[in-house]
Structure formats: C-alpha cells, structure tokens
Amino acid sequence: MARQFPPLARRRARAMRQDATDAEAILWSYLRNRCLNGFKFRRQVPIGPYIADFVCHDRRLIVELDGFQHAGDEADLSRDRYLVSLGYRVLRFWNQEVYQSPDAVACHIVEVLEGRA
Template sequence: MPRATRDQRDFAQHLRHDQTDCERRLWHHLRNRQLGGFKFRRQYPCPPYVLDFYCADCRLAVELDGGQHYDDEGRAKDRVRSEFLASRGIRVIRFGNHDVLGNFETVLEVIFEACREFAHSSAPSASNPRT
C-alpha cells in the first residue's frame, strides 16, 4: 500500500479529532481490541482515501455513511472507492449513520462476523496449508 503524504496524514489526524457522534460511538467499541481481539485503527490513510475504521489483520474497512452518501453522486463515489479498495484486497463494509443509531448491536455483530470469517478462512489447516 502506498505511503500517505504529510497532507493525507494531517487530514486523517484532523478527522480523528473531529469525529461524528456515530464514529465516536463505534470507536468506543472497536478501540483497544474490544471486538473479539481485533485491532482497528480510525481515520486510517489509504491513499488517496482515508478509511473511517480499518483492521489491517482482516483487511477490512468499515465506513459510516451520512446523508451525502445517498444521492446518485455519493453512491457513485462510494462505488469507485470500494472498487479501488477491493483491487488492493481490502473488503469494505458500509453502514448508514441510522444503522449505528438504531441497530448498533447488529452493526457490531456484522463487523465481528466479517473479522471472524477472515480469520477462519486464513487460518492454517490441512486443506489450506500456509507457508
């Protein structure tokens, strides 16, 4: 993955200090390996983007979408972004802010299950030896 420029790192730091209520709520449950022991970072630079939350071990990005993501232009930008990340082996899960506010337990379950599935699929086994 290309290194972030100084401007991208500064922008990510700004976003970490200026979180939305939904980002703050989710971060409270993802930080310090609280969700199944998986390590997440918030506002993680992945040039040319900054990911809301990222688990490097699972190659999973979690994006929280506010109102600007629901018009045609927003959906198109999100599609381009998700395709770019997928081309780099990063899976993207998106939740609307309304999900975080109204279905929080489900949001955590979906994130945990995605991490668990990745961990299980990449675990060494007799049929899937990793060298």
C-alpha cells in the same frame, strides 16, 4: 517498516479523528483497544488517495459509516473498487444504523471478521 503517507493525508486524517461524527464516536467505542473480540482497528487511516473510517489490517477489512448524503454516490463506488483492488473488503453502514442498533452493527462486523458472513 512504517507506512509513509503524504503529510497532507496524515494531517487530514488527524483532523478527522479529532472531529469525529457522533456515529463514528459510537462505533469507535466498540472497536477501540481490541474490544471487538481482540481485533485491532485503527480509525481515519490514509489508504492511497482515500481516508478509511476504520481499518482492521490483519483481516483486510474496512468499515465505512455514511450519512444519507452518500446515497447512490458514484464516488463511493469508485472508492470501494479501488480499496477492493488492494485486497480489502469494505463494509458500509448508515449512521442511522449505528444510532439505532450499535450492537447489531458490531455483531455483523464480528461475523465478517470471523468469516461467518
């Protein structure tokens, strides 16, 4: 059965997919079409009151990209606690990490997906 999200959340997620940051576009090129060792990811997925950047539902993994405006952000900690309470593991990367070393970011994600990290 398909998940039902409030229309506002679906519209906002769709708008966020169409207006991706450069870092999101770079990482999505690694995650889309099962390119990352066959794991399926979706992007800008509504989960409860939040929209997660990238989600692998099979492995209950959420990948978030953050700009420096998120440094020490209590809202991010609260959001992570909520997502963890639903059984997800949350990985956070700085946008700068994706710009400088996208292969390293992708490798770390694979390690987590395969239970090696």
